[in-house]
Amino acid sequence: MIMVILVTGANGQLGNEMQIVAKQSSDKYIFTDVCDGYEKLDITDLEAIRKNVKEYDVKCIVNCAAWTNVDAAETAGEIVETLNATAPENLAIAMKEVNGLLIHISTDYVFGGDPYNTPCKEGQKGTPTGVYGLTKLHGEQKIQATSCNYVILRTAWLYSEFGKNFVKTMLNLTSTKPQLKVVFDQVGTPTYALDLANAISAIIEDYKREWNLKPGTWNYSKNGIYHFSNEGVCSWYDFAKMIAEYAGIKDCDIQPCHSSEFPSPVRRPAYSVLDKEKIKEGFNVNIPYWISSLQKCIDRLSYGTKK
Ligand SMILES: NC(=O)c1ccc[n+]([C@@H]2O[C@H](COP(=O)([O-])OP(=O)(O)OC[C@H]3O[C@@H](n4cnc5c(N)ncnc54)[C@H](OP(=O)(O)O)[C@@H]3O)[C@@H](O)[C@H]2O)c1
Numbered sequence: 144m145i146m147v148i149l150v151t152g153a154n155g156q157l158g159n160e161m162q163i164v165a166k167q168s169s170d171k172y173i174f175t176d177v178c179d180g181y182e183k184l185d186i187t188d189l190e191a192i193r194k195n196v197k198e199y200d201v202k203c204i205v206n207c208a209a210w211t212n213v214d215a216a217e218t219a220g221e222i223v224e225t226l227n228a229t230a231p232e233n234l235a236i237a238m239k240e241v242n243g244l245l246i247h248i249s250t251d252y253v254f255g256g257d258p259y260n261t262p263c264k265e266g267q268k269g270t271p272t273g274v275y276g277l278t279k280l281h282g283e284q285k286i287q288a289t290s291c292n293y294v295i296l297r298t299a300w301l302y303s304e305f306g307k308n309f310v311k312t313m314l315n316l317t318s319t320k321p322q323l324k325v326v327f328d329q330v331g332t333p334t335y336a337l338d339l340a341n342a343i344s345a346i347i348e349d350y351k352r353e354w355n356l357k358p359g360t361w362n363y364s365k366n367g368i369y370h371f372s373n374e375g376v377c378s379w380y381d382f383a384k385m386i387a388e389y390a391g392i393k394d395c396d397i398q399p400c401h402s403s404e405f406p407s408p409v410r411r412p413a414y415s416v417l418d419k420e421k422i423k424e425g426f427n428v429n430i431p432y433w434i435s436s437l438q439k440c441i442d443r444l445s446y447g448t449k450k
Contacts, residue, residue, distance in 0.1 A: 152208025251299035252276035255412025273409035303336035327399035335436035
């Protein structure tokens with residue numbers, strides 16, 4: 144059976160990777176964003192979401208839209224809560240009304256307030272340190288309160304060949320500056336957005352298997368929160384070193400430094416490694432090691448799919 148899947152924030156990093164993954168699918172994808180070039184959909188507008196869901200007979204929404212500027216979130220005001228919490232609730236309401244599935248992306252920044260040193264599990268209490276993490280946590284709670292079918296995927300340190308991200312910034316800085324300092328006291332795991340898009344595709348396939356068996360109103364057996372990043376652990380310093388090394392950039396001296404050397408409006412988690420056992424068991428997804436995926440992304444940047 145063909146399912147209609149609506150992707151929000153299609154012009155972002157993950158949205159672009161979803162467009163690549165969708166090319167392998169037999170389902171019908173509708174790509175939306177607030178900018179030109181896509182079906183126009185502002186996810187803060189519940190009636191507009193309902194209209195799209197009805198018009199296209201949407202049975203699954205993949206929400207790639209969000210307020211993602213962590214520093215600016217501290218001073219941007221109400222819009223951050225609206226986009227990261229109220230808007231996902233709108234999408235959940237719209238999916239509840241048609242008994243569809245919402246796949247929503249959240250963040251490792253829902254953690255950070257406690258001094259962890261073992262990978263964070265899904266059931267662990269959220270301890271965000273800033274407005275971005277707090278509003279993303281509210282988004283998760285609001286989705287759950289609608290009791291729609293949902294899969295919330297918390298991810299971390301997202302990068303891709305599309306849009307702005309750490310990998311592209313480091314490729315630029317290390318090839319133009321003789322020296323660079325990068326923090327080594329924040330530890331996590333990078334995530335290649337293409338790997339996340341493939342995991343989302345696997346979740347949709349799993350959902351469809353159950354959907355085909357259970358017409359009418361039903362609860363997806365795998366509703367819940369899951370963690371997804373690449374495998375392994377590193378600091379931003381290790382990440383920067385590996386980016387420069389694989390790209391063959393030798394003339395930049397990259398040195399480790401403390402976060403205190405880069406004053407920021409928000410304290411970021413010192414350790415936010417995500418435990419991925421639940422998604423591996425639940426959906427049998429293949430998760431590549433962070434260095435392998437980084438190399439794949441840098442190869443793609445060099446071979447012309449970049450924007
Ligand atoms: N980036 C990371 O390191 C990271 C880490 C962990 C989790 N995540 C989560 O992963 C998800 C995807 O992140 P990303 O980096 O791919 O995001 P992104 O590149 O910032 O893309 C977000 C997209 O949403 C669009 N958008 C903004 N307001 C909208 C609205 N009202 N209605 C519809 N679309 C709207 C944006 O348009 P404009 O560009 O015009 O605003 C942009 O195209 C987000 O939920 C994010 O919180 C990201």
